[in-house]
Amino acid sequence: MCGIIGYVGFRNAVPILIGGLKKLEYRGYDSSGVSVLSPENDIIVRKSKGKIANLEELILQKPIVHSTLGISHTRWATHGEPNHINSHPHTDCSQSIVVVHNGIIENYESLKAQLQAKGHKFVSQTDTEVIAHLIEEYYKGDLFAAVKKTILDLKGAFALGIISKNHPDLLIAARVGSPLIIGLGKGENFIASDVPAILDRTKKIIYLQDGEMACISKKEVKVFKFSGEKVIPKAQIVKFSVDAVKKQGFAHFMLKEMHEQPHVISEMGKRYIKNGKVDLGDFGLTPAQIKAITRIDIVACGTAYHAGMVGKYAIEKMAKIPVTIDVSSEFRYRDPIVDKNTMIIAISQSGETADTLAAVKEAKRKGAKIVSICNVLGSSLVRESDAVLYTHAGPEIGVASTKAYTAQLGVLFMLAVKLATVNKTMSPGEIKEFLDAFKKIPTSIQAFLADQKTVARVAKRNSHFGCFLFLGRNINFPSALEGALKLKEISYIPAEGYAAGEMKHGPIALIDEYRAVVCIAPASDVYEKIISNMQEIRARKGKIIAIATEGDQDIKNHADDVLYIAATHDLLTPLLAALPLQLIAYHIAVQLGCDVDQPRNLAKSVTVE
Numbered sequence: 001m002c003g004i005i006g007y008v009g010f011r012n013a014v015p016i017l018i019g020g021l022k023k024l025e026y027r028g029y030d031s032s033g034v035s036v037l038s039p040e041n042d043i044i045v046r047k048s049k050g051k052i053a054n055l056e057e058l059i060l061q062k063p064i065v066h067s068t069l070g071i072s073h074t075r076w077a078t079h080g081e082p083n084h085i086n087s088h089p090h091t092d093c094s095q096s097i098v099v100v101h102n103g104i105i106e107n108y109e110s111l112k113a114q115l116q117a118k119g120h121k122f123v124s125q126t127d128t129e130v131i132a133h134l135i136e137e138y139y140k141g142d143l144f145a146a147v148k149k150t151i152l153d154l155k156g157a158f159a160l161g162i163i164s165k166n167h168p169d170l171l172i173a174a175r176v177g178s179p180l181i182i183g184l185g186k187g188e189n190f191i192a193s194d195v196p197a198i199l200d201r202t203k204k205i206i207y208l209q210d211g212e213m214a215c216i217s218k219k220e221v222k223v224f225k226f227s228g229e230k231v232i233p234k235a236q237i238v239k240f241s242v243d244a245v246k247k248q249g250f251a252h253f254m255l256k257e258m259h260e261q262p263h264v265i266s267e268m269g270k271r272y273i274k275n276g277k278v279d280l281g282d283f284g285l286t287p288a289q290i291k292a293i294t295r296i297d298i299v300a301c302g303t304a305y306h307a308g309m310v311g312k313y314a315i316e317k318m319a320k321i322p323v324t325i326d327v328s329s330e331f332r333y334r335d336p337i338v339d340k341n342t343m344i345i346a347i348s349q350s351g352e353t354a355d356t357l358a359a360v361k362e363a364k365r366k367g368a369k370i371v372s373i374c375n376v377l378g379s380s381l382v383r384e385s386d387a388v389l390y391t392h393a394g395p396e397i398g399v400a401s402t403k404a405y406t407a408q409l410g411v412l413f414m415l416a417v418k419l420a421t422v423n424k425t426m427s428p429g430e431i432k433e434f435l436d437a438f439k440k441i442p443t444s445i446q447a448f449l450a451d452q453k454t455v456a457r458v459a460k461r462n463s464h465f466g467c468f469l470f471l472g473r474n475i476n477f478p479s480a481l482e483g484a485l486k487l488k489e490i491s492y493i494p495a496e497g498y499a500a501g502e503m504k505h506g507p508i509a510l511i512d513e514y515r516a517v518v519c520i521a522p523a524s525d526v527y528e529k530i531i532s533n534m535q536e537i538r539a540r541k542g543k544i545i546a547i548a549t550e551g552d553q554d555i556k557n558h559a560d561d562v563l564y565i566a567a568t569h570d571l572l573t574p575l576l577a578a579l580p581l582q583l584i585a586y587h588i589a590v591q592l593g594c595d596v597d598q599p600r601n602l603a604k605s606v607t608v609e
């Protein structure tokens with residue numbers, strides 16, 4: 001999704017605006033641009049298709065004077081192809097007003113037609129350019145008032161940064177549906193789409209809320225609702241360090257974040273397991289409210305959806321509460337049957353996924369209780385929820401979700417135990433067995449990570465295959481889906497995850513010596529079943545990479561490669577299977593020279609439908 005940076009202060013704006021964009025690259029983009037106000041009050045714009053390095057090269061060729069006010073943008077194209085003209089910032093007819101935007105203006109075509117009828121000249125195919133011309137139309141000397149009137153005409157989602165040649169110390173911000181934060185400095189202030197972009201400048205942040213706009217000068221920040229009502233914003237101090245958003249010697253953020261998983265799960269155990277019991281603290285639901293829950297709907301997208309699928313197996317098995325699960329984009333449009341005794345579990349790393357936010361709003365409208373599992377404090381999803389269980393995985397920069405996924409699994413397991421405890425559906429001995437196994441997970445993950453050579457060798461040996469099938473059964477069926485998603489999103493190799501029992505209902509037609517099949521086959525009560533699937537695959541010359549429990553020698557007779565994970569509780573195997581699946585995808589993508597942290601066409605947080 002697009003990235004926005006804004007600056008007003010006493011320093012030279014351009015390095016801050018470009019440096020901030022670089023820290024937002026993980027969000028995914030296809031062009032970038034910057035605009036500043038010169039000391040002579042001229043608007044200067046530089047923009048370029050492709051990577052930020054292209055924009056830097058352009059600025060080297062056409063230097064920008066020292067300026068203390070500016071905005072910059074990385075664009076993930078929604079309307080209009082990725083090219084110079086369509087990249088942001090966009091200006092009005094007289095190049096007096098400049099806008100950067102993240103989101104979608106759903107009624108831009110009608111607004112554009114009205115403005116063209118009044119003589120406005122458009123140069124791009126974007127929805128964003130409409131905003132600049134609308135502000136121009138309403139501008140009578142008061143920029144804030146013109147922006148406020150403009151916003152009332154806009155339908156859709158937007159985070160905006162706006163400057164004008166007539167207001168040399170004023171940066172205006174506004175948001176509805178797309179994230180935007182204000183960074184508070186000394187004699188300078190910032191706006192950004194996400195915290196990492198300005199963390200090296202300030203840790204004092206205001207999370208602009210939906211329906212709010214801000215008037216920002218170097219000395220003052222004033223926040224208002226779109227209605228004009230003044231808001232007293234609550235500044236927060238960001239807890240994680242600048243280091244947390246750096247690679248710290250790893251080749252990729254994705255690799256660094258995979259290596260953070262032992263720590264994340266270990267900290268989760270310390271946080272949520274007290275005296276042999278799960279203590280979720282005051283997360284927002286009382287035991288009485290938990291007891292009143294008769295069913296659970298899980299809504300999520302992508303990797304978070306796969307985590308939710310594992311959660312379904314775990315909650316039903318442990319807490320005996322019926323669970324349904326939907327991808328958010330389906331839930332919101334299927335007129336779901338939801339009532340006050342339904343718990344919605346919304347899972348989202350970013351807390352800004354448009355479809356998950358819309359699904360939650362639909363469920364709230366129908367009276368459901370919302371529990372969100374989220375990784376970003378202060379995100380939109382958190383504000384929509386009755387209860388929040390944070391994953392505390394730290395910032396996840398790699399577009400392919402790794403530590404957030406295993407952290408989501410961890411929180412879902414903790415929630416399942418909590419529900420089972422309140423409903424008395426697990427004995428104390430069963431709870432102790434599960435929690436003792438959970439506490440060993442970090443060491444088991446660490447052990448797997450310590451032997452990168454094996455998984456790198458297996459991945460490289462199979463990187464020539466043009467198509468992969470991932471098979472899993474029971475609680476590892478979601479693992480198969482997640483393994484397929486990891487591979488396809490960073491290596492661009494077609495990959496499909498399937499319930500192994502479904503293979504004979506179609507996918508077996510794919511099997512020949514040109515396909516690789518990853519079979520997730522840990523010790524479990526369905527182990528023999530998946531061995532049969534492997535025999536059927538080998539009979540058709542399919543190549544097999546098996547993920548098995550250490551000590552299992554027999555599986556070598558049924559697979560071309562075997563990656564071993566530690567023995568653990570049946571229900572916890574997805575937590576361990578995640579590592580070989582992540583690393584197979586990672587090493588294949590590296591072998592193929594793919595952009596592991598910023599895969600093509602993808603964004604870290606999909607803040608538009």
Ligand code: AGP
Pocket residue numbers: 301302303304347348349350351352353356399400401402489603604605606
């Ligand atoms: C996973 O690797 C992808 N980046 C993507 O599927 C992601 O999980 C999905 O977009 C949901 O994002 P969220 O957790 O921030 O809502």
